Amino acid sequence: MRTFLLTTLCTVILAVSCKKKEDPPQPVPYATFKLQGVQRTFNFYTQFTKDFCSSSTYCGKFLNKKEADSAAQLKFGIPGDPIVGHVYTTGEYRFSCYYLDENGLRYDLATAPFNVVFSVWEGQGGWAKGTFSGWLRSASNDSILFENGYFQNTIWTMGTR
Numbered sequence: 001m002r003t004f005l006l007t008t009l010c011t012v013i014l015a016v017s018c019k020k021k022e023d024p025p026q027p028v029p030y031a032t033f034k035l036q037g038v039q040r041t042f043n044f045y046t047q048f049t050k051d052f053c054s055s056s057t058y059c060g061k062f063l064n065k066k067e068a069d070s071a072a073q074l075k076f077g078i079p080g081d082p083i084v085g086h087v088y089t090t091g092e093y094r095f096s097c098y099y100l101d102e103n104g105l106r107y108d109l110a111t112a113p114f115n116v117v118f119s120v121w122e123g124q125g126g127w128a129k130g131t132f133s134g135w136l137r138s139a140s141n142d143s144i145l146f147e148n149g150y151f152q153n154t155i156w157t158m159g160t161r
Contacts, residue, residue, distance in 0.1 A: 027127065031062035031074060033149035040064070042074060047156040048128045053077055057094070060128070060153050064102075072102045076116055076151075082128065088116045090134070099136050099144065107144055110137035114146070121155075128153050 029045040048060035057080050064072040077096035078088055088095045090109045097114055099107045114134030121128050132149035 027152055029062075029153040031149065031151040031153075033074075033132070034147040036144055037147075042072070045153050047154045048078075049156050058082060058155075059096075060151075062151065062153075071100055071104050074099045076132070078116070078118075082118045082121045084118050084121050086117070090114050097132075097136065099146075101144075105138055105142075107136035107138050107142075110135060110143070112137070112143065120152075124155060126155055128155050 028043075029047075030041060030043050031045075032039070032041045034040070042062040042064050044063040044066050046061040046063075048058050050058050053059040057078060059075060059077040061073055061075040075096075075098055076088075077094070079092065079094035082088075090111070090113050095109075095116075097109055097116070101107070112135035114132070114136060116130060116132045118128060118130040120130070129152040130150075132151065133146050135143050135145055137143045
């Protein structure tokens with residue numbers, strides 16, 4: 001009886017210790033920021049890519065709805081391959097940013113500073129993460145302030161693996 005109990009106990013311990021551990025949860029793309037003092041989170045995105053940008057080398061967009069034509073969206077355009085720690089700012093050649101509000105009113109870079117800083121850039125198939133803050137202005141000279149912005153997104157380049 002003692003051998004049976006010892007064998008059973010060892011089998012249970014072995015079964016528990018061999019249980020497959022779950023993979024840690026993977027990050028998800030999103031952007032979060034305070035806009036005019038109100039916390040916002042955009043859970044939908046287009047990957048950072050270098051193939052569909054107009055004047056920038058890499059661009060990525062965050063949206064408040066799944067539809068690609070969502071009215072509320074924020075887009076960054078980065079000149080060249082992003083450099084971790086570099087402050088991309090208003091006036092820098094080929095740096096771009098715009099925000100469309102829920103009514104479709106567009107805000108762009110102006111003279112007041114808007115900054116984007118990458119803390120992670122893993123290249124093709126990896127992750128881009130960073131922070132942003134600053135002012136954008138509409139064509140009618142209305143300004144909006146972004147504070148405590150954070151983003152994380154995947155990187156994809158057409159034609160590469």
